[in-house]
Amino acid sequence: MSPFKSLPAVPSVAKRPVTDTRHGITRVDEYAWLRADNWQAMFKDPSLLDKEIRAYLEAENAYVEAAMGDTAELRKTLFTEMKGRIKEDDSSVPVKDGPFAYGTAFVTGGEQPRYFRIPRDGDHKDETIRDLLLDGDKEAAGKEYFRLAGINGTSDHTLGLWGYDDKGSEYYTLRVRDLSTKEDLADVIENSGGGGVWAPDGKSFFYTLQDENHRPSKVFHHILGTPQSQDRLVYEEKDAGFFMGVGGSLLDDFIYIDIHDHESSEYRILSTKDLTAEPKLVAAREPSIEYTMTEGGDVFYILTNDAGAKDFKIVEAPVEAPQKANWKDVVPHVPGRLILDHSAYARHLVWLERRDGLPRIVIRDRKTGEEHAIAFAEEAYSLGLQGAAEYDTDVIRFSYSSMTTPSQLYDYNMATRERVLLKTQEVPSGHNPDDYVTRRVFAKAHDGESVPVTLLYRKDTPLDGSAPCLLYGYGAYGITIPASFNTSCLSLVDRGFVYAIAHIRGGKDKGYHWYEDGKMAKKMNTFLDFIAAADHLVAEKFTSYGKIVAEGRSAGGMLMGGIANMAPEKFGGVIAGVPFVDALNTMLDDTLPLTPPEWLEWGNPIESAEEYAWIAAYSPYDNVGTKPYPPILALSGLTDPRVTYWEPTKWIARLRDRAPDAGPYLLKTNMGAGHGGKSGRFQRLEEQAFDYAFAIKVAGKM
Missing domain, CATH: 2.40.128 (Lipocalin)
Structure with missing residues (x-):
């Protein structure tokens, strides 16, 4: 029996079919119009969103509130529990740097961090010696969304470069603060990537600029006291398939320009002895060859997978001649x-x-x-x-x-x-580790591989198949989901849930091959591994089919769409956060922020019929069918540049159209945030409480 009763009528959404033919295959997209034509401008000014689209998103939000209305008290309880596990006036242990030690702190009730410093050997617990450099709550006042990019000080500790995003679109504004007076200078950098690197003399800094398609394609050098329009272009990356970042060495000897996609990289370095020079190439980019650099005095230490070192090795090269011909192994490759x-x-x-x-x-x-x-x-x-x-x-x-x-x-x-x-x-509310059990079990995948699954549950949880389970997964970009302490999930575990993380292919949990076996032509392994993890948990009586709530975000949201299409009957509910579910359409649109860099992860369906077929086989939006889908909660952010709001919006509309008797399908759009959701530390807990209330509701534990 569905836990959702007396639902209102679903919001109405028009069908305006658009056809697209590639490689002799024609697809019809009934909801393509939900992609705002002015999306670039809207990310910077959300008020520019088309009125019809806005009205539809707001109607969906109202529908979600009605569907989840009976969880209002539960959400409050969950929020109170999760907040109670966080020390409100917490502070970091400051990091020593020259005459000072730098740290962050929160105040009771505060949403944003405060950046401070103390004398190098001062007692960090003595708040009277803290020199407050930047008050995040003060800077965020009156803003619906606000995320700090931290503060980076000059070598002489007199100035700090800090950045903020106040729309969720990840276009950061940079400011320069006098650390003595706490006043900002007149210098303002708009549309940056979020940070910068000071020159050693503290009179200038380097930063990346986001272009109109939200790509960090240029590195500029800004001299204090001059307008941004006069900044010198240091390097421009013209290949839209590459990301770029700028950093510096601990010795202040070099500025690093890091250029990379998902499987190859290139560094250009600029000696700080001559800031007007052209950056020097270290090793030209090669397909599938990655490297990163750190300085060690007269040598660079370089982490690389060059020369068949699939699981990476460390080489060294002279600072004066860091080119590949001079690389010498110091930590050899060990499979x-x-x-x-x-x-x-x-x-x-x-x-x-x-x-x-x-x-x-x-x-x-x-x-x-x-x-x-x-x-x-x-x-x-x-x-x-x-x-x-x-x-x-x-x-x-x-x-x-x-x-x-x-x-x-x-x-x-x-x-x-x-x-x-x-x-x-x-x-603060108390935690006894002895009340809980953490385990690592292994599920047998379709091809015989062993998929690690990390578990957390209370010692008194019955392991007879009766416990509900939240099964989390990601499985992309080589990212490993750590088995780390999570205060929020205790609210599920304390209610009898088994909390599980499936370490599926697409991450690097078992080495680089684990990543390779979950991308491009082998992407289907990611979905099958997750389903295998669910099967194993049922076979071992940790839970039962229909009691498993699956959760994933971003590329993990794609995972959610995939497993919902492939094995809907095995899950009691699905939580898909900012889900990359319209994969084929997105990879066919090279104007979108992340599309060209992503082709090495998923394939390029524009150029290759074979790679088109790979993506078409699992793209959640393209594979929605008339199936017994479980309840699905999709979450998105209006100004999200990574997974655009129209992906989950279109997905939910198509689910309702093709499988109207299943579900229900809920779409919750944060109208004032982007990919990471709300920016405040307690605001994020409110969102987590909503997600967990959905899980508890569909698991029948209310």
Whole structure:
């Protein structure tokens, strides 16, 4: 029996068929008109949205509220629980940098972070010594949406470059703040990528500019006191398939221009001794060859998959001649050991690797070559390498957590191997790890592969098939979903849910091959792995069919659309956050922000009939049928440049048209936010409470 009773009439949406013929195949899109013709302008000014489209989205929002009206009190309870697990006046442990240590803090009731500094060796718990540099709540006042891009200080600690997005469209405005007076200078940079890098003298900085199609295609050099229109173009990337970013070295010797797509990369470096010079190419981009750089004094350390190093290796090259001909292996490639990140300091080389699905940090003494590792004994856990803000140091910082263990922050002395616990995440409402169980099980996929699944549940949860389950998945871009502590999901687990993360192909959970086996021609493995995870949880009596609520966001939202088409009868509900469900149409539109860079992930259906067929086989919007779909909640953001609002909007309309007796199908559009949803820390909890209320409702646990 459906948990949704006495629903109002669904919002009416017109059909205006548009045909498209590619490679001899003609498709009809009845809802193409929901894509605003002026989407570029609308992202910058949402008031420009077509009135008919706005009215329809608002009608859908009203329908959602009516359908979920009986969860109003539950949502309030969930929000209160989740908020109660967050220390409201929390602050970070400041990071030492020169004469100061820099940190962030929140105030009770505050939505946005505050950036502060204290004397280098001051007591960070003493609020009287904090020098408040930037008050996020003050800057956000009166704005429906506001997201800070942080603040980056000059080498002499006198100025700070900070950025903000106040529409959710990820066009950031940059400002320069005098850290003594706390006043902003007249310099304003519009439409940036969100950050910048100071020149060592603090009189200029470098930044990326987003073009009209929301691509960071240019790097500019801005000199303080001059208008943006006079900024020097340092480098322009004319291939729309590549992303670009700008960064700097710990030694302030180089500006890095990082140019990359999903499987190849190229660096151009600019010596800070001559800021007017042309950036120097390190190694020209090659198909399927990636590399990233960090400076180690007279050498660069380069993490790369060159020369068949599928799971990556680290090479070194002279600073004066970093070209590939001079690359020399220092950490060789070992199959099955995936090196994820690396950094270098005066006396040590550090990297984060994953073996057998679990991360560890490895430290090498640069003089002696001696190595040692930092690892933990839990069955599943998350490890984050935060490094240090200074080059001449023996102390790095890392974080650790598991599904049952709150986050712990450590300083680690690489020379003495002393580990100092700086902070343990506080759960004000209380948390006893002994009340919970975390496990890692393995599901057998259709082709015999073993798919890891991380589980969290209370010790008293019956494992007889009666428990509902929230099964989360992503499976794209090589992104691994960590088995980390999550205070929000405890609201489900404490209600008898099994919370599960399916580490499916498309991520790098089991090495680089795990990513390759879930992209392009092999993308179908991602969907089949997720279904296999559901089957395994049922077979082992962690849950039952119809009690599983599937959840995924963005590319994970595509996953949700795919598994809903392929195995709708196995799921009790589906939560699809900002879902990439109109994959074929999006990959056929090279004017959209992310389309050209995404062709290496999904395929280019414009040029290739074969790749068109790959995407057409799973694209959720194109494969909607007359099936027994479970209730589906689709969430979107009006100004989302990554997954545009019309994708879930069209998907829900087509579901209603083709399978009207199933569902119901709910579309909730945030009219004042983009891809990440609301920007405030408690506003985001309100959204999470809504999602979990849907899960509880469809699981019959209200």
